Amino acid sequence: MSKDAKTFPDATMTPDGMLYNGVIFQPIIDKCEGCGRVREFADSRYCSSYPMPTAKWSLGMCNFSTHTRTSTGGAQTKVNPLKASKRAAKGGGR
Numbered sequence: 352m353s354k355d356a357k358t359f360p361d362a363t364m365t366p367d368g369m370l371y372n373g374v375i376f377q378p379i380i381d382k383c384e385g386c387g388r389v390r391e392f393a394d395s396r397y398c399s400s401y402p403m404p405t406a407k408w409s410l411g412m413c414n415f416s417t418h419t420r421t422s423t424g425g426a427q428t429k430v431n432p433l434k435a436s437k438r439a440a441k442g443g444g445r
């Protein structure tokens with residue numbers, strides 16, 4: 352992984368914010384803390400996916416975030432009762 356993987360290469364600071372690829376980026380907000388898309392530039396932190404984190408969060412939870420997953424009940428696994436009884440008869444734990 353290159354040194355620039357966690358930064359914004361060729362970005363510049365402007366009075367309005369960080370200019371990167373022709374887009375002005377605003378710093379992240381508190382709700383972005385812990386997100387894997389946060390990158391550093393010039394002692395400030397910015398989102399690598401969305402230039403205006405405040406606006407993104409104003410519509411609800413950020414759908415790009417890597418640290419705020421909602422539970423959809425996907426953790427439950429389907430168990431076949433016939434196979435489970437055979438495993439139990441064999442003394443299998445799973």
Ligand code: SF4
Pocket residue numbers: 379380382383386387388389397398399400401403404407413414415416417
């Ligand atoms: S992806 Fe969303 S939560 Fe993560 S830094 Fe960007 S705006 Fe913030």
